[in-house]
Amino acid sequence: MFASRTNWRLETNRLTLALEENRRSGKQLLDLTASNPTTCGLAYPEREILAALNDPRALVYCPESKGLLEAREAVAGYYAGRAGFSGLSAPVDPECILLASGTSEAYTHIFRLLCEAGDEILVPAPSYPLFEFLADLADIHLVSYPLLYDHGWQIDFASLRAALTPRSRAVLVVHPNNPTGSFVKPREAAELAEICAAREMAIVADEVFLDYTSSATPRHTFALSDRALTFTLSGLSKISLLPQMKLAWTVVSGQQSAATTAVERLEIIADTYLSPSTPVQLALPKFLSLRHALQAQLQQRVSANLSVLKSMLVESKSLALLDREGGWYAILRVPVTGTDEDLTIALLERYSVLVHPGHFFNFSREGFLVLSLITPEQQFQEGVQRLRKFFCE
Numbered sequence: 001m002f003a004s005r006t007n008w009r010l011e012t013n014r015l016t017l018a019l020e021e022n023r024r025s026g027k028q029l030l031d032l033t034a035s036n037p038t039t040c041g042l043a044y045p046e047r048e049i050l051a052a053l054n055d056p057r058a059l060v061y062c063p064e065s066k067g068l069l070e071a072r073e074a075v076a077g078y079y080a081g082r083a084g085f086s087g088l089s090a091p092v093d094p095e096c097i098l099l100a101s102g103t104s105e106a107y108t109h110i111f112r113l114l115c116e117a118g119d120e121i122l123v124p125a126p127s128y129p130l131f132e133f134l135a136d137l138a139d140i141h142l143v144s145y146p147l148l149y150d151h152g153w154q155i156d157f158a159s160l161r162a163a164l165t166p167r168s169r170a171v172l173v174v175h176p177n178n179p180t181g182s183f184v185k186p187r188e189a190a191e192l193a194e195i196c197a198a199r200e201m202a203i204v205a206d207e208v209f210l211d212y213t214s215s216a217t218p219r220h221t222f223a224l225s226d227r228a229l230t231f232t233l234s235g236l237s238k239i240s241l242l243p244q245m246k247l248a249w250t251v252v253s254g255q256q257s258a259a260t261t262a263v264e265r266l267e268i269i270a271d272t273y274l275s276p277s278t279p280v281q282l283a284l285p286k287f288l289s290l291r292h293a294l295q296a297q298l299q300q301r302v303s304a305n306l307s308v309l310k311s312m313l314v315e316s317k318s319l320a321l322l323d324r325e326g327g328w329y330a331i332l333r334v335p336v337t338g339t340d341e342d343l344t345i346a347l348l349e350r351y352s353v354l355v356h357p358g359h360f361f362n363f364s365r366e367g368f369l370v371l372s373l374i375t376p377e378q379q380f381q382e383g384v385q386r387l388r389k390f391f392c393e
């Protein structure tokens with residue numbers, strides 16, 4: 001009765017069972033995977049947020065397939081003053097921007113634009129686990145290319161090139177990547193553009209964490225790439241810490257004729273759904289303007305938790321923090337005494353601490369745990385103290 005693309009394994013996994021058991025036991029859980037910014041104790045300007053949704057123009061329906069122009073202009077403003085990888089800092093044209101209700105929807109539209117059923121998209125490993133489901137729903141295959149760690153992460157171009165087939169349609173990058181926190185380097189962006197332009201493939205760049213960087217200099221954006229056809233995705237969920245508003249965008253750039261055709265076709269896909277709601281589109285300029293203060297709070301949280309983690313690791317010979325450049329996560333290298341899943345379950349059962357096992361993000365080896373640095377500070381501190389006890393006592 002059901003399409004095979006929905007034939008997912010639905011049985012509860014061991015970690016979820018252990019988590020349910022922990023809840024039943026009534027023990028207080030120290031959740032170091034907390035990634036919902038709206039429930040981790042940040043001070044939101046609540047009145048301003050609600051007032052922005054109160055625009056009387058929302059009483060009239062004026063559908064625009066790419067999204068309301070004033071919302072797209074605000075998104076273009078977000079890129080003002082930023083530089084592309086080739087040094088270009090021209091303004092982003094609002095006509096090359098399309099709104100969607102979440103990056104997942106934007107991904108789906110791009111996959112439908114580029115891929116026949118069975119085509120392939122190259123994705124980094126480790127990276128964000130949702131891609132598997134998006135690919136299943138778009139009837140495409142994901143082919144992993146490795147990111148290698150050697151005092152920082154880098155793209156393994158030999159493996160990436162070896163993974164290309166006539167069915168490869170795009171290379172996906174997450175900039176900075178989740179969970180490694182690594183940005184694509186200018187040299188890597190140039191090589192990717194060369195590969196994709198030569199094979200008529202596209203670059204799909206997820207920049208939802210772009211503003212969360214540990215260095216003072218702003219990072220390059222793919223939105224100003226002019227060589228290969230490039231789709232740059234971002235949205236309010238991370239940039240303004242408002243995931244509940246369900247608003248994201250795609251910027252299309254690259255050689256003019258391909259970019260124009262891509263926008264025309266994406267516009268038809270978007271017009272078929274017209275997903276983003278009018279009140280949220282009207283509020284987008286305000287929501288973007290609130291990002292500076294909200295991001296500053298979050299960066300403070302990330303820095304404080306990172307200091308706790310580093311001080312906890314100073315005397316530890318068995319635990320190491322991998323280098324990171326941005327994002328919301330920290331990766332711990334831990335002794336391989338079992339699978340990451342076994343370790344995570346043991347940590348939960350013995351110390352009521354929840355972390356992500358590396359395999360959740362498609363790490364190729366055991367021995368990695370992922371911690372969310374946006375966890376409330378006290379919870380994080382207590383959690384890492386217990387984690388240390390688990391491994392070192």
Ligand SMILES: Cc1ncc(COP(=O)(O)O)c(C=O)c1O
Nearest residue numbers: 102103104128178208235237248
């Ligand atoms: C790399 C990456 N892209 C996209 C998203 C989700 O974005 P949205 O809420 O706009 O669908 C996430 C959420 O964690 C993410 O990690």
